[in-house]
Amino acid sequence: MLKNKVVLVTGGTGSFGKKFIYKALELGVKKIIIFSRDELKQYEMKQEIQDERLRFFIGDVRDVQRLERAFDGVDIVIHAAAMKHVDACEYNPFEAIKTNIQGAQNIVEAAINQGVEKIIALSTDKACSPVNLYGATKLASDKLFVAANSYVGDKKTRFAVVRYGNVVGSRGSVAPFFKKMRETGVIPITDERMTRFWITLDQGVQFVVDSLERMYGGEIFVPKIPSMNIMDLAKAIAPDCKYEIIGIRPGEKLHEAMILEDDARHTVEFDTYYVIQPEFPWWSNSFAEGGKKLPDGFSYTSDKNKDWLDKNELLKVLGYLE
Numbered sequence: 001m002l003k004n005k006v007v008l009v010t011g012g013t014g015s016f017g018k019k020f021i022y023k024a025l026e027l028g029v030k031k032i033i034i035f036s037r038d039e040l041k042q043y044e045m046k047q048e049i050q051d052e053r054l055r056f057f058i059g060d061v062r063d064v065q066r067l068e069r070a071f072d073g074v075d076i077v078i079h080a081a082a083m084k085h086v087d088a089c090e091y092n093p094f095e096a097i098k099t100n101i102q103g104a105q106n107i108v109e110a111a112i113n114q115g116v117e118k119i120i121a122l123s124t125d126k127a128c129s130p131v132n133l134y135g136a137t138k139l140a141s142d143k144l145f146v147a148a149n150s151y152v153g154d155k156k157t158r159f160a161v162v163r164y165g166n167v168v169g170s171r172g173s174v175a176p177f178f179k180k181m182r183e184t185g186v187i188p189i190t191d192e193r194m195t196r197f198w199i200t201l202d203q204g205v206q207f208v209v210d211s212l213e214r215m216y217g218g219e220i221f222v223p224k225i226p227s228m229n230i231m232d233l234a235k236a237i238a239p240d241c242k243y244e245i246i247g248i249r250p251g252e253k254l255h256e257a258m259i260l261e262d263d264a265r266h267t268v269e270f271d272t273y274y275v276i277q278p279e280f281p282w283w284s285n286s287f288a289e290g291g292k293k294l295p296d297g298f299s300y301t302s303d304k305n306k307d308w309l310d311k312n313e314l315l316k317v318l319g320y321l322e
Contacts, residue, residue: 001118001212001213002024002027002028002029002076002209002212003028004028004029005029005030005075005076006029006030006031006033006073006074006075006076007024007031007032007033007074007075007076007077007078008032008033008035008057008074008076008077008078009021009032009033009034009035009077009080010035010036010061010078010079010080010081010107011035011036011079011080011081011082012033012034012035012036012045013036013038013041013042013044013045014036014080014081014170015170015201016080016122016170016201016204016205017034017036017080018049019201019202019204020078020080020205020208021034021045021049022049023205023206023209025049025053025054029053031053031054031055032053032054032055033057033070033074034056034057035057035059035061035067035070036058036059037059039058042056042058057070060103061081061103061104061106061107062098062103062106063106064106064109064110067106067110068110068113070110071110071111071113071114071116072114073114074114075117075118076116076117076118076119076120077107077111077116077118077119077120078119078120078122078208079104079119079122079145080122081099081103082099082100082122082141083095083099083100083134083137084124084134085134086126086132086134086249086250086251086252087249087250089132089134089137089251090132090133090134090250090251093133096134096137097137100134100138100140100141101137101140101141101144103141104121104140104141104144104145107119107121107145108144108145108151108159111148111157111159112151112152112155112157115155115156115157116157117156117157117158118157118158118159118160118212118215119148119157119158119159119160120159120160120161120162120208120211120212121142121145121159121160121161121162122162122208123138123141123161123162123163123164123220124138124163124164124165125163125164125165125166125197125256125257125258125302126138126253126256127141127142127163128163128256128257128258128259128260128263129257129260131251131253132250132251132252132253133251134251142161142163142220145159145160145161146161146218146220146278149217149218149278149280150280158215158216158218159217159218160211160217160218160219160220160221161219161220161221162204162208162211162220162221163220163221163258163276164197164199164204164207164223164225164258165196165197165199165225165256165258165302166196166197166198166199167199167200167204168199168200168201168317168318170201174196174230174233175233175237175318178233178234178237178238179237181241182237182241185241185242186241186242186243186244187234187237187238187242187243187244188244188246189230189231189234189243189244189246190230190245190247190248190249190252191245191247191248191254192230192231192245193229193254195227195228195230195254195255195256195303195305196227196228196230196256196302197225197226197256197258197302197305198225198226198227198228198309198317199223199225200317203223203225207221207223207273214275217278218277218278218280219275219276219277220276221273221274221275221276222258222259222267222274222275222276222300223272224273224274226305226307226309226313227302227303227307227308227309228308228309228314229308231243232310232311232314233314235311236311236314236315236318237318254303255301255302255303256301256302257299257300257301258274258300258301259274259276259298259300260300260301261297261298261299263276264294264298264299264300265294267294267298268288268291268292268293268294269291269292269293269294270290270291270292274294275288275291
């Protein structure tokens, strides 16, 4: 899918963006464009990855004219730019809406106008039955990208979404935070019962690449990934530290969900992933051929997951951070 293609990554200097760019170069892209706001991070990436196929665009997803300029001649867009920190979104709601919702609309309009072939937007488990503004903005973003397939008319442009859980080692995630706090001898725990879905950056990047191959337009792809308990994680990272219970922060859930009952009615299951199908008149079940219909009452949540990481498995995964 990526070989000899021109690919653009919004938020390309972020944790996911950098890992995806390495993968895309390995898979033989013709050109890859990093679209982001931070000139320092672009400068640092330029020093780190010296490849003639890289291009750098300073720009903001809030600026549709800049997006249209950047999308000229682009085949594939990976939309990874977002305000993603729950606390920051709670206390800067207007900014979160401008980036995560209006930015999504701008991506849709620029992609259609420039005839981009495929667009995959990164989502989050927090978009499923959201209780915080970050999740709410990403749910709205997901809806925009799914509905965008009805806006394209006779053009070839197609949109899909990838939804997954906490990424090991991404900026601001809990594992690097615990590693840092280990030096103090005290690990703050929000709630001992808390569970989360768990995926590595490599797995997330590969899932996006696979979803590009599979998509027809309108799907939300959800990988089957393990859950972990916050106390198991803390004991794996800092077994000799004290644990201080500080309570759940504003906008935080005890457990996360990726598919709930209402979505499950139009979701199909494959060996390693689920596809939440769009409810379009033109959508055909043949697009999800080989998938299995889910039983009534099905939900996919971090506390009722069948796949769990124990302490030893967490230590193995955490080796990824060393």
